[in-house]
Amino acid sequence: MKxxxxxxxxxxxxxxxxxxxxxxxLHYVLHAPxxxxxxxxxxxxxxxxxxxxxxxxxTFQARDLGSDTATxxxxxxxxxxxxxxxxxxxxGASCTAELIQDDPGGLTEALNLPIPVIPLELPSYQRKENFxxxxxxxxxxxxxxxxxERTPExxxxxxxxxxxxxxxxxxxxxLTRLLSDIGISVNxxxxxxxxxxxxxxxxxxxxxxxxYPETAEAAARWCERELGQPFTKVVPIGVxxxxxxxxxxxxxxxxxxxxxxxxxxxxxxxxSVDSTYLTGKRVFxxxxxxxxxxxxxxxxxxxxFEVTGLGCYNREMARPIRALAKDFGVDALxxxxxxxxxxxxxxxxxxxxxxxxxxxxxxxxxGVPCAVISAPVHVQDFxxxxxxxxxxxxxxxxxxxxxxxxxxxxxxxxxxxxxSDFEFHDDAGASHHGGAATARVEDGxxxxxxxxxxxxxxxxxxxxxxxxxxxRELRKIPFFVRGKARRNTESFAARQGVSEISVDTLYExxxxxxx
Amino acid sequence: MTVQPTPPPQGxxxxxxxxKERGQREVFCGLTGIIWLxxxxxxxxxxxxxxxxxxxxxxxxxxxxxxxxxxxxxxxLEEGDLAGLKDAxxxxxxxxARLLERRPDIRQLFLVGSCPSEVIKLDLSRAAxxxxxxxxxxxxxxxxxGSGIETTFTEGEDACLCSMVPVLPKTDARELLxxxxxxxxxxxxxxxxxxxMGIGPIRLLPARKIDDxxxxxxxxxxxxxxxxxxxxxxxxxxxxxxHIAAPFPFGEEGTTAWLSAIASEFGVDAETFAAVTDAPxxxxxxxxxxxxxxxxxxxxxxxxDSQLEIPLARFLTRECGMTALEVASPYINHALHGPDLDLLxxxxxxAEGQDVEKQLDRARAAxxxxxxxxxxxxxxxxxxxxxxxxxxxxxxxxVHFYEQAGDLAGLFSRPLRRRGLLKxxxxx
Ligand code: SF4
Ligand code: SF4
Numbered sequence: 001m002k003x004x005x006x007x008x009x010x011x012x013x014x015x016x017x018x019x020x021x022x023x024x025x026l027h028y029v030l031h032a033p034x035x036x037x038x039x040x041x042x043x044x045x046x047x048x049x050x051x052x053x054x055x056x057x058x059t060f061q062a063r064d065l066g067s068d069t070a071t072x073x074x075x076x077x078x079x080x081x082x083x084x085x086x087x088x089x090x091x092g093a094s095c096t097a098e099l100i101q102d103d104p105g106g107l108t109e110a111l112n113l114p115i116p117v118i119p120l121e122l123p124s125y126q127r128k129e130n131f132x133x134x135x136x137x138x139x140x141x142x143x144x145x146x147x148x149e150r151t152p153e154x155x156x157x158x159x160x161x162x163x164x165x166x167x168x169x170x171x172x173x174x175l176t177r178l179l180s181d182i183g184i185s186v187n188x189x190x191x192x193x194x195x196x197x198x199x200x201x202x203x204x205x206x207x208x209x210x211x212y213p214e215t216a217e218a219a220a221r222w223c224e225r226e227l228g229q230p231f232t233k234v235v236p237i238g239v240x241x242x243x244x245x246x247x248x249x250x251x252x253x254x255x256x257x258x259x260x261x262x263x264x265x266x267x268x269x270x271x272s273v274d275s276t277y278l279t280g281k282r283v284f285x286x287x288x289x290x291x292x293x294x295x296x297x298x299x300x301x302x303x304x305f306e307v308t309g310l311g312c313y314n315r316e317m318a319r320p321i322r323a324l325a326k327d328f329g330v331d332a333l334x335x336x337x338x339x340x341x342x343x344x345x346x347x348x349x350x351x352x353x354x355x356x357x358x359x360x361x362x363x364x365x366x367g368v369p370c371a372v373i374s375a376p377v378h379v380q381d382f383x384x385x386x387x388x389x390x391x392x393x394x395x396x397x398x399x400x401x402x403x404x405x406x407x408x409x410x411x412x413x414x415x416x417x418x419x420s421d422f423e424f425h426d427d428a429g430a431s432h433h434g435g436a437a438t439a440r441v442e443d444g445x446x447x448x449x450x451x452x453x454x455x456x457x458x459x460x461x462x463x464x465x466x467x468x469x470x471x472r473e474l475r476k477i478p479f480f481v482r483g484k485a486r487r488n489t490e491s492f493a494a495r496q497g498v499s500e501i502s503v504d505t506l507y508e509x510x511x512x513x514x515x
Numbered sequence: 516m517t518v519q520p521t522p523p524p525q526g527x528x529x530x531x532x533x534x535k536e537r538g539q540r541e542v543f544c545g546l547t548g549i550i551w552l553x554x555x556x557x558x559x560x561x562x563x564x565x566x567x568x569x570x571x572x573x574x575x576x577x578x579x580x581x582x583x584x585x586x587x588x589x590x591x592l593e594e595g596d597l598a599g600l601k602d603a604x605x606x607x608x609x610x611x612a613r614l615l616e617r618r619p620d621i622r623q624l625f626l627v628g629s630c631p632s633e634v635i636k637l638d639l640s641r642a643a644x645x646x647x648x649x650x651x652x653x654x655x656x657x658x659x660x661g662s663g664i665e666t667t668f669t670e671g672e673d674a675c676l677c678s679m680v681p682v683l684p685k686t687d688a689r690e691l692l693x694x695x696x697x698x699x700x701x702x703x704x705x706x707x708x709x710x711x712m713g714i715g716p717i718r719l720l721p722a723r724k725i726d727d728x729x730x731x732x733x734x735x736x737x738x739x740x741x742x743x744x745x746x747x748x749x750x751x752x753x754x755x756x757x758h759i760a761a762p763f764p765f766g767e768e769g770t771t772a773w774l775s776a777i778a779s780e781f782g783v784d785a786e787t788f789a790a791v792t793d794a795p796x797x798x799x800x801x802x803x804x805x806x807x808x809x810x811x812x813x814x815x816x817x818x819x820d821s822q823l824e825i826p827l828a829r830f831l832t833r834e835c836g837m838t839a840l841e842v843a844s845p846y847i848n849h850a851l852h853g854p855d856l857d858l859l860x861x862x863x864x865x866a867e868g869q870d871v872e873k874q875l876d877r878a879r880a881a882x883x884x885x886x887x888x889x890x891x892x893x894x895x896x897x898x899x900x901x902x903x904x905x906x907x908x909x910x911x912x913x914v915h916f917y918e919q920a921g922d923l924a925g926l927f928s929r930p931l932r933r934r935g936l937l938k939x940x941x942x943x
Binding site: 001002003004005006007009010011013014033034035036037038039040041042044045048049050051052056057058059060061062065076079083094095096099100123124125126128339 | 538547562572585589593601614630631872892895
């Protein structure tokens with residue numbers, strides 16, 4: 001038993017729903033109690049889908065348990081077939097139905113429906129949403145995909161995008177464009193946008209582009225083994241990764257794979273003078289393994305940020321993320337407990353978080369700006385405009401998205417210069433974020449004499465106290481660097497064995513850390 | 516003194532045939548009530564003993580995760596708990612001890628049963644007794660079921676309040692007990708109106724804090740503020756209290772009828788009643804008239820959701836000029852919904868339970884001007900050209916009593932107004 005409040009991932013049957021909802025012509029019959037129908041709103045509200053997910057729930061009740069939940073399942077499966085006339089069906093159990101062991105697969109088989117029925121075994125008490133996507137898609141591919149002759153021209157499948165995925169819709173479009181640039185057309189995109197009949201012809205492609213290892217790696221491996229299709233290992237998020245991805249495809253196909261980079265703006269934007277203000281910004285990165293790995297590389301190599309910490313919530317990616325963290329010289333945080341993430345952020349005091357909607361809330365509470373880079377996300381992260389993460393346009397989008405929460409370069413300069421000005425004072429926040437102007441509080445509020453616990457690295461000197469003057473001086477430092485100043489000063493004080501921080505300590509620390 | 520609403524000339528719906536369906540139900544389970552109950556009871560924590568699905572439901576229904584550590588959570592059962600490798604009771608005791616240590620502000624703890632905990636027959640009432648002993652006197656531990664196999668959406672609040680009835684202190688005083696979780700501002704208005712008539716002492720269930728003086732006994736009379744509290748009403752009756760049946764306090768008419776039923780129980784005279792209610796009644800009428808302009812002459816179709824459907828249909832038909840085509844409720848309880856059914860003009864199909872596919876067919880055929888349904892159905896129906904109102908907002912928004920009557924009408928008229936305002940059709 002484990003106490004949990006907010007979770008990064010739903011149960012595995014929600015992963016199966018993401019696969020089914022992305023597809024057409026497939027229906028999912030789910031043995032589940034009525035409350036589990038809440039999952040429909042993830043798709044209809046958060047993603048604003050204009051269709052109900054293709055899911056029939058048996059909605060058994062307590063009084064059915066003694067009698068015949070199996071009949072209920074069979075009726076639901078038969079009704080669903082008759083009403084929706086799908087090309088194929090997936091059947092399975094949610095956490096509660098798993099306990100009553102009705103065997104949805106066997107029950108549906110007994111109905112002799114004239115379509116393929118694919119039973120899913122998703123262990124609800126061990127695994128989670130991403131596993132549910134991966135396993136469901138794998139089972140569908142395994143059941144439907146056939147070995148067949150390759151297309152005469154070089155084609156690939158794009159595999160991995162699902163309903164409720166972070167920017168999957170636009171990533172598909174961007175990659176399709178990028179691939180067509182280099183003369184490769186797309187055979188099938190799956191699961192999103194495909195039908196069971198499309199899955200059957202995935203074998204015609206020469207190779208697979210594995211867009212999201214979280215949702216389609218098992219299928220990619222199976223296709224490699226059974227259909228002889230190699231798959232790409234590089235996820236093309238960021239400039240460097242996109243170029244590596246093209247190089248990988250060149251190796252697979254023997255084509256030159258020279259893409260047109262005229263639409264790519266990130267490199268110049270990062271190199272232009274305004275971006276000097278981005279240099280060395282301390283960022284903390286958390287999300288699913290794939291997006292975190294991509295974000296870390298972009299942050300360091302393409303934006304000039306300093307990565308102060310990173311981690312992921314999906315344990316399946318723990319190994320690569322640990323290796324990555326080592327490369328970045330930081331500790332990896334592998335956890336599904338957002339309170340641990342919050343603690344890590346509080347301790348590291350980054351200037352920006354790159355995270356999920358959970359970290360957005362953490363950022364709100366701690367006053368640290370946050371840009372969203374990974375699922376889980378909420379309604380505002382399904383934008384109306386085209387905003388991929390992958391490919392060259394994805395890199396442009398990422399530059400804009402990450403810079404937006406920060407103060408603009410020239411504005412930062414003004415804030416430094418007029419830091420106690422009535423208009424440029426720091427409680428006013430960044431000028432492009434709107435909101436009512438906040439009047440500056442003259443006396444700076446009560447000086448918190450409360451001892452603060454220190455970052456882990458100097459645990460022996462557990463506490464320091466800020467003297468009133470120093471606290472007031474600290475408050476004059478603009479908000480977007482104040483966290484860093486506070487942390488540096490405290491580390492400095494601890495290392496010097498000073499337990500009270502005065503204005504002098506503050507400036508000595510500043511001199512010490514000057515670079 | 517009584518101010519009785521006039522029954523409709525064509526007769527009401529109390530004896531109308533009820534369409535009872537069984538099929539897929541598209542509703543939340545009772546766990547959802549935790550979202551508003553934990554805000555209401557400020558010293559309570561709700562610990563669901565369930566699965567990752569239960570945690571995910573709470574998170575998705577709550578929508579906004581503004582609290583780092585809200586006063587609810589899920590003890591997620593794991594493989595080991597199910598396989599009997601670990602003693603689930605010991606695990607629970609450990610999690611509860613850890614939680615209470617971390618949150619010294621908690622004075623009452625609800626262990627909330629879920630489908631998985633019920634299917635594996637984890638006895639939470641025994642666990643609650645045991646934990647109560649361990650953590651007394653600081654914390655009182657109770658249990659109820661919010662599972663989807665036992666409860667539908669708002670029935671979770673019923674089960675929660677019902678679990679508190681046996682532990683309410685006994686009183687022989689003549690007191691008015693008002694039952695149902697309302698937003699504080701609405702609760703204050705309600706109590707203000709009744710106190711102005713000289714009625715008291717007034718007690719509330721749920722009380723805001725465990726130490727508040729809610730008690731029950733043979734001289735207690737109680738009124739329900741929500742139409743889904745049947746089990747709680749039965750439990751209170753079991754402790755000797757007397758129920759005041761009335762239409763529910765939605766809209767000017769419902770509020771007046773509800774207050775009047777209580778006033779007559781307490782012998783309030785007509786002048787006093789008028790003195791207290793005349794001004795807010797007039798305000799409410801005016802507000803409804805303004806807000807319901809776009810509703811007049813329009814039709815409405817209710818999917819079953821919260822058991823608020825019958826009282827709300829009564830409000831929309833009698834005070835906003837709408838025609839009801841179908842009014843479906845997850846459950847219909849004549850003792851509670853009867854007074855509203857009496858007033859709801861005959862005509863609509865009354866339905867209990869659900870087969871969502873068949874009901875969708877009916878809703879598409881009816882093409883009501885406004886379809887009231889759950890979040891899972893709203894956008895798909897909008898995409899088919901229907902105008903919808905999501906039902907959950909009716910539970911999360913202050914809508915009771917006079918001062919909210921206009922807002923209540925506004926909740927229904929806004930979707931229609933929006934449809935009127937948007938000019939998005941492509942040029943011919
Ligand atoms: S229906 Fe049952 S399993 Fe599903 S969320 Fe509700 S209590 Fe949990
Ligand atoms: S802030 Fe936005 S993303 Fe976060 S929970 Fe609220 S609505 Fe969802």
